[in-house]
Amino acid sequence: MTTDSNTETNTPSPNPESHHPEHNPLAIAFRYVRKFLNQTLRIEGNAHPQDTIESIKADIDFQGYNVWILIFSILIASIGLNVNSGAVVIGAMLISPLMGPILGMGLSMGINDWATMKRSLRNFAIMFSVSIITSTIYFSLTPLVDAQSELLARTRPTLLDVFVAFIGGLAGILAANRRIKTNVVPGVAIATALMPPLCTAGYGLATGQWSFFMGAFYLFLINSIFISLATFVIVRFLNFPVKEFVDQVRAKRARRYIVAVILIIVVPSGYTFYNVVTESYFNRRVESFIAENVLYDGAELVKKEVLHEEGKETQINLVFFGEPIPAKIIDSWRSKLGAYNLEGSVLKVVQPQSMDQMNSEEVTKLVDVFSKSQLEIQDKDRTIAELKLALEGERRQHLPLQQIHKELQVMYPRLYSVSMARMVEFTEGATDTLMMAELKWNAPDTNGLDAECKTIGRWLEARLQVDTISVQRKLVMLKPMEVEVKGLKN
Numbered sequence: 001m002t003t004d005s006n007t008e009t010n011t012p013s014p015n016p017e018s019h020h021p022e023h024n025p026l027a028i029a030f031r032y033v034r035k036f037l038n039q040t041l042r043i044e045g046n047a048h049p050q051d052t053i054e055s056i057k058a059d060i061d062f063q064g065y066n067v068w069i070l071i072f073s074i075l076i077a078s079i080g081l082n083v084n085s086g087a088v089v090i091g092a093m094l095i096s097p098l099m100g101p102i103l104g105m106g107l108s109m110g111i112n113d114w115a116t117m118k119r120s121l122r123n124f125a126i127m128f129s130v131s132i133i134t135s136t137i138y139f140s141l142t143p144l145v146d147a148q149s150e151l152l153a154r155t156r157p158t159l160l161d162v163f164v165a166f167i168g169g170l171a172g173i174l175a176a177n178r179r180i181k182t183n184v185v186p187g188v189a190i191a192t193a194l195m196p197p198l199c200t201a202g203y204g205l206a207t208g209q210w211s212f213f214m215g216a217f218y219l220f221l222i223n224s225i226f227i228s229l230a231t232f233v234i235v236r237f238l239n240f241p242v243k244e245f246v247d248q249v250r251a252k253r254a255r256r257y258i259v260a261v262i263l264i265i266v267v268p269s270g271y272t273f274y275n276v277v278t279e280s281y282f283n284r285r286v287e288s289f290i291a292e293n294v295l296y297d298g299a300e301l302v303k304k305e306v307l308h309e310e311g312k313e314t315q316i317n318l319v320f321f322g323e324p325i326p327a328k329i330i331d332s333w334r335s336k337l338g339a340y341n342l343e344g345s346v347l348k349v350v351q352p353q354s355m356d357q358m359n360s361e362e363v364t365k366l367v368d369v370f371s372k373s374q375l376e377i378q379d380k381d382r383t384i385a386e387l388k389l390a391l392e393g394e395r396r397q398h399l400p401l402q403q404i405h406k407e408l409q410v411m412y413p414r415l416y417s418v419s420m421a422r423m424v425e426f427t428e429g430a431t432d433t434l435m436m437a438e439l440k441w442n443a444p445d446t447n448g449l450d451a452e453c454k455t456i457g458r459w460l461e462a463r464l465q466v467d468t469i470s471v472q473r474k475l476v477m478l479k480p481m482e483v484e485v486k487g488l489k490n
Contacts, residue, residue, distance in 0.1 A: 049241060074131050078142075078203075092195060103173065106169070132205070169229065177238065218268070313344060330347075415442075422436070423435075437470065438474060
């Protein structure tokens with residue numbers, strides 16, 4: 001069988017449009033996502049450079065009202081730090097005008113406006129001086145001189161503070177760039193904690209603790225510089241109008257100064273952050289070691305502290321109060337330090353035998369432990385008393401009916417049987433429990449039974465220790481043979 005070579009086949013030809021990017025589902029989805037992200041995250045088209053520049057410049061100067069508002073806010077923040085009240089400190093940061101010169105420095109770097117930079121630096125110095133003097137005067141006069149946790153938290157800046165300041169600065173300049181102003185700028189002042197370091201620095205000067213002053217001043221410097229740096233980045237990113245340097249050598253020198261200042265600030269904070277992380281990890285190992293191994297019946301751990309000193313072994317000091325702990329027990333604790341990577345540490349156990357040998361913190365801890373144990377004992381005593389009452393009530397619920405019947409039959413031979421029960425009565429919204437007694441008599445008539453029933457009722461009230469008993473009587477006529485058999489059984 002032959003076929004014609006010229007016959008056309010039915011094989012479909014490839015469609016060149018099927019692989020075109022416009023018809024590819026992945027390409028369409030990618031374009032849609034890119035368009036959505038561009039519309040959602042784009043900020044360039046919403047920038048208002050001239051309005052932002054004028055707004056920031058208007059807040060730079062510290063004169064008149066701004067100075068007094070700063071003084072009052074510093075006093076409020078100092079009181080909050082002094083009494084360890086975070087809410088008061090936050091309130092002070094909300095009303096403080098600290099952000100103006102800091103945003104001004106970043107703006108001036110971004111647009112090469114060195115006249116604004118000089119003005120910002122001058123007002124920054126005024127702001128810093130007024131704040132330090134105010135807080136120093138307050139802490140010199142206040143009778144409360146103990147360093148609370150709110151103060152101590154501002155003495156060890158780390159790399160995390162750098163991140164917070166930079167990110168907060170980004171939020172601050174973006175908020176300042178909007179036509180409609182929001183509460184973002186005060187929020188940045190709270191998040192970056194500009195005011196508490198100034199108050200803590202004043203506390204260090206007032207009390208002569210230079211480590212407090214240097215740590216707090218360094219934290220304030222970190223916050224200020226990196227808020228300014230964030231402002232500089234956003235200003236350049238949004239293409240604010242820049243004043244060109246006539247002298248390019250001067251421009252390069254200014255950039256080198258900026259980089260040098262950033263490195264000088266970041267490197268020490270990074271080192272501090274590394275030390276804080278290392279110390280936190282070490283303290284967690286110490287806590288695990290104490291929780292899993294340090295225990296002795298009869299002695300209570302009232303204090304634990306870890307002492308890190310440069311160039312010396314780390315000390316783990318444990319203070320116990322109670323019975324003396326044998327040396328072999330303490331040696332067994334020391335032998336387990338290596339299992340927690342604490343082999344380079346020294347474990348010291350202190351056991352004061354009297355209150356006079358303990359400091360105030362240890363005594364307070366001991367009092368807390370004693371108070372807790374006393375409360376637990378009181379709870380147990382209360383539970384025991386409640387159980388006793390419940391047991392006594394249960395005993396009262398059990399009626400010794402057989403014994404009562406025997407006792408009554410000795411006094412009243414005609415009494416055939418005694419039936420008793422408790423009845424719950426509901427009257428006028430309240431419930432009451434009544435005792436019921438039914439007396440069956442082997443008698444031909446009721447002659448004299450009323451008086452005997454009343455006497456038996458009073459006797460049962462005394463016998464069972466109840467307030468009232470309702471007594472009912474019933475006659476039972478028995479045959480002589482039944483009476484005789486009943487008498488034999490009794």
